[in-house]
Amino acid sequence: MCALTSSDPETCTSATPLTLKSMIRAVARHFVMSLAAFCIVTLSLQHSFAADFQTLKGHGGPVMGIAVSPDNGSVATASFDNSVGIWEGRLPQWLEGHEAAVKVVKFIDGEQIVSAGDDNDLILWNLKDRSKVRLEGHTAKIMGLAVSPDRKLVASASWDSRIGLWPMDGSAPKFLSGHTSGVNMVVFSGDGDWLYSASVDGSIKLWDLRHATEKRIVDRNGFGINVMVLGSANGQSESWLAYGSQDGVTRVLDLATGERMHDFALERRPILAMTLSPDGTKLATGDGHGFITVFNTLDWSIETDFKAALKGPVWALAFSKDGEVLHAGGIEDIVYSWPVADLASYDPMATETPVFLQKPEDMSNGERQFARKCSICHALTVDGGRKAGPTLHKVFGRRAGTLPGYAYSETLNGSDIIWSAETIDQLFLDGPDHFIPGTKMPMQRIIQSEDRLDLIDYLKAATAEEKSGRGKL
Numbered sequence: 001m002c003a004l005t006s007s008d009p010e011t012c013t014s015a016t017p018l019t020l021k022s023m024i025r026a027v028a029r030h031f032v033m034s035l036a037a038f039c040i041v042t043l044s045l046q047h048s049f050a051a052d053f054q055t056l057k058g059h060g061g062p063v064m065g066i067a068v069s070p071d072n073g074s075v076a077t078a079s080f081d082n083s084v085g086i087w088e089g090r091l092p093q094w095l096e097g098h099e100a101a102v103k104v105v106k107f108i109d110g111e112q113i114v115s116a117g118d119d120n121d122l123i124l125w126n127l128k129d130r131s132k133v134r135l136e137g138h139t140a141k142i143m144g145l146a147v148s149p150d151r152k153l154v155a156s157a158s159w160d161s162r163i164g165l166w167p168m169d170g171s172a173p174k175f176l177s178g179h180t181s182g183v184n185m186v187v188f189s190g191d192g193d194w195l196y197s198a199s200v201d202g203s204i205k206l207w208d209l210r211h212a213t214e215k216r217i218v219d220r221n222g223f224g225i226n227v228m229v230l231g232s233a234n235g236q237s238e239s240w241l242a243y244g245s246q247d248g249v250t251r252v253l254d255l256a257t258g259e260r261m262h263d264f265a266l267e268r269r270p271i272l273a274m275t276l277s278p279d280g281t282k283l284a285t286g287d288g289h290g291f292i293t294v295f296n297t298l299d300w301s302i303e304t305d306f307k308a309a310l311k312g313p314v315w316a317l318a319f320s321k322d323g324e325v326l327h328a329g330g331i332e333d334i335v336y337s338w339p340v341a342d343l344a345s346y347d348p349m350a351t352e353t354p355v356f357l358q359k360p361e362d363m364s365n366g367e368r369q370f371a372r373k374c375s376i377c378h379a380l381t382v383d384g385g386r387k388a389g390p391t392l393h394k395v396f397g398r399r400a401g402t403l404p405g406y407a408y409s410e411t412l413n414g415s416d417i418i419w420s421a422e423t424i425d426q427l428f429l430d431g432p433d434h435f436i437p438g439t440k441m442p443m444q445r446i447i448q449s450e451d452r453l454d455l456i457d458y459l460k461a462a463t464a465e466e467k468s469g470r471g472k473l
């Protein structure tokens, strides 16, 4: 007892008889003290966790791309909701302009960023004067972007099988052809004279930018290559290239000899995200099974391999400017930012199943139609969150293109359609591309008339409710 509560003179004085009352008091005091000590320890632990762990909330669709500014450390996110978010701390600023999902975003300098995605265009955003310039030329979606080391050139990787080279002085772009399938990613060499490209055709090519010609094939893989990074063993010019493929392989090549140095096949198809820490010592990959793996690039050991997302893939990864935090995006609308030192000790992301992945047998046919075919782009609540499409709350009786605050396409803006059971039925009988040509809503038809009727019945009830907040749908 004395040892436990040595600061308590009453119980420690041997002359004091141990009465029942004093024993109870001593035990109670001990209990309170150890509780207090426990609280201080856990509070301070929580405090140090809270200082590092955070989530970035605000997107209305899965996050497909993340970038960190090398200048000021702010974070940019690209989302399925058609928008780009710029985060200083946890406060977002939204950049609207893309007409489909945004797949990739990069910082050019402290003031300018570039983004691209499913609408085939790049947009250059000036964060200071809020101006934007659209760069057109690709004829299929853009999956990758890179900024040259001198920041005078942006390269784009597109599923039209070409690489775009866009001079930042506004002069005409050039296109490099040679891949036989979509290009997923491009990376500049450290001196800016060379460009590496990774393609669905399974090859990595090296391009001579001074002559705009293909130099050689760096490696060939049986399956498409999704992501790659360049790294350096000596802290100077790049000496290795790591890539992640559709068949789940992470491979490291020696750039001087072309030799394959390391192969990691963890049976997690496909590798979707890859990023290098600013000091070059940690390579992180994200895959289709929701795992994040961190490799130590000094000895190529695996430092961490943990299930980061309970549901769905990890699509986007980026280290913070100081390398201490790893930002990750996946099937949810949220970016998770983990302290790198203790990655696996946090709760995983995507603990709630997004509605479009929920079990079909738990829903009526109408709800199932909505969950699968509409919910990724439309909310049913008043404020609706940020989704690619306008909220469908109170859509029946609404004139098309009139929800305040939503940036409709010109087609819908001036339309005189009134949404009703009949017009929504027609919309998905014909498909939006036929019913309202020029709309931003992607083509999709619902062939079975019963499915359309069930969907409309469901919508009638669900869009009439006075639900507010982002809700689950």
Ligand code: HEC
Binding pocket: 369, 370, 373, 374, 375, 376, 377, 378, 388, 389, 390, 392, 395, 398, 399, 400, 401, 402, 403, 407, 408, 409, 410, 411, 412, 419, 424, 428, 438, 439, 440, 441, 442
């Ligand atoms: C990939 C995203 C996407 C999906 C999936 C999608 N929509 Fe849309 N929807 C949009 C966009 C974007 C618009 C705005 C179109 C425009 O401005 O041209 C829109 C507009 C609409 C409108 C007109 C709203 C208004 O205010 O005028 C209705 C109605 C609609 N969608 C219903 C649906 C239904 C029902 C489904 C599922 C069967 C669905 N949409 C699936 C993106 C989507």
